[in-house]
Each structure stands twice: as C-alpha cells, then as structure tokens.
Amino acid sequence: MWSGPRNISTAMMYSFDQRQDTQVLDEPFFGCFLEKTGLWRPSREEVLKNMELSPSKVLKEISAFDSSPNLFLKNMANHIEVIDLKEIESFKNIILLRDPKKVLNSFSKHIEIPSQVDLGYIHQIKIIEHLDKKGLPFIIINSDDVCDFPENELQKICDYLEIDFDGNMLKWKAGPIKEDGVWAKYWYHNVHKSTGFSPTKNTNIVLKKELKEIYEEANIHYTKIVNYHE
Numbered sequence: 001m002w003s004g005p006r007n008i009s010t011a012m013m014y015s016f017d018q019r020q021d022t023q024v025l026d027e028p029f030f031g032c033f034l035e036k037t038g039l040w041r042p043s044r045e046e047v048l049k050n051m052e053l054s055p056s057k058v059l060k061e062i063s064a065f066d067s068s069p070n071l072f073l074k075n076m077a078n079h080i081e082v083i084d085l086k087e088i089e090s091f092k093n094i095i096l097l098r099d100p101k102k103v104l105n106s107f108s109k110h111i112e113i114p115s116q117v118d119l120g121y122i123h124q125i126k127i128i129e130h131l132d133k134k135g136l137p138f139i140i141i142n143s144d145d146v147c148d149f150p151e152n153e154l155q156k157i158c159d160y161l162e163i164d165f166d167g168n169m170l171k172w173k174a175g176p177i178k179e180d181g182v183w184a185k186y187w188y189h190n191v192h193k194s195t196g197f198s199p200t201k202n203t204n205i206v207l208k209k210e211l212k213e214i215y216e217e218a219n220i221h222y223t224k225i226v227n228y229h230e
Contacts, residue, residue: 001094002123003120004096004098006102006107009074010188013074015170017177018168026179027079028061029079030079030183032052037081042187043181043185055082073091079123095139097142121225128228
C-alpha cells in the first residue's frame with residue numbers, strides 16, 4: 001500500500017493485522033528514505049539508529065518473510081525514491097488517496113510547510129504511470145470511502161488481492177501493536193485510541209495562506225490520480 005502522510009494508512013495496517021493469514025510491516029523503507037533525502041522527521045534519529053538503511057537489504061528481508069501466506073506492506077509513496085520501480089512489479093499495489101486539503105490541515109501541525117516530496121502525490125502518480133505502462137494491475141482507494149463504507153471498500157481490496165474478505169478487519173483493540181514503527185509515539189495517537197474506522201466529518205477546512213500554493217499544486221496531482229480512479 002502506497003499512501004501519503006496523515007492518511008488512514010496505519011488504520012489499514014491495523015485492519016490487515018487482524019487477519020490470521022497476514023503479517024504486516026510498517027514502512028520498511030523509512031530509514032533508507034530519511035538517509036537518502038536528509039529530510040527531518042520527529043523520529044529521524046531513532047529511525048536511523050534502529051532501521052536497516054540499505055534498500056537492497058530491506059528488499060531481501062521482505063522476500064524472506066514467510067511466516068504467513070500474505071504480507072501487507074504499509075509504505076509512504078515517497079519511499080519509492082529509494083528503490084527502482086521494477087521492484088514493485090511483483091507486488092499487488094494499492095494506492096491510498098486522500099484530499100490534499102485534509103492532508104495539509106493535519107500534516108502542517110507536524111511539518112509546518114510541507115513540500116510536494118513530503119506529500120507524496122507525485123510519487124503516487126509515478127507508481128501508477130509505471131504500472132499502467134507495464135500493463136500491471138493496481139487499485140486506487142480513497143480513504144474517505146474506507147472511513148464511510150469500510151466493509152464495502154475492504155471487500156474491493158480483498159477482491160483485488162484475491163483473498164477472502166475477513167470481518168475481523170473491521171475492528172481492533174485500542175492501543176499499539178507490536179509491528180508499530182519507532183515513530184508511533186509521534187504520529188499514532190489517534191489510531192491507538194481507535195477500535196475501527198470512523199466516519200468522516202464534514203468540516204470546513206481553511207488552510208493558512210502559506211499553504212495555498214502548496215495545496216494548489218498538490219490538488220493538480222490529486223485530481224490526476226482521481227481521474228485514474230474513475
């Protein structure tokens with residue numbers, strides 16, 4: 001799953017973790033990404049200290065996973081910067097999308113002025129266009145749809161993955177899971193309070209003026225992805 005920040009990607013990881021036939025991994029390329037880009041994150045030093053920093057070694061570790069029939073990888077789309085696109089061709093790829101206004105409203109509380117690299121829409125397009133050019137399947141899921149119609153959207157994902165839908169994916173216990181990354185204490189407060197997907201709220205978001213240009217560019221990329229979705 002290729003997501004942007006401040007999406008429901010962690011909740012999706014928790015959802016798949018409820019399956020008895022699935023192992024989950026939380027952003028396995030995060031350390032590689034931070035080392036390559038030099039970008040700041042609240043957990044930067046902890047991530048660099050505790051995670052594998054060689055993309056090739058991460059790929060080998062992923063290939064060696066055989067504890068469950070299925071392996072769910074939660075990735076930020078911008079982590080594609082550290083691996084060759086050909087590496088994702090053997091996976092079943094899911095694009096998790098969210099309205100950039102909602103993303104910026106949340107993400108700017110942590111990263112005051114995010115860049116397009118931070119937001120990841122350009123990377124999602126890169127992934128989509130590569131898979132489309134190769135004639136490889138992918139699925140685009142809007143996070144609002146998952147929140148409002150979780151069973152329906154999870155069924156769609158399971159159909160695409162060619163696995164049976166499992167009703168256990170709709171609920172989980174509050175609190176962390178052992179697979180959480182070391183950055184969980186900075187970002188996962190809401191999901192740790194949750195026990196399932198919550199419906200979206202119709203709130204009028206007004207972004208600060210410093211984010212207007214960033215939003216407008218991100219929205220162009222977002223709209224392009226939505227058109228693929230439709």
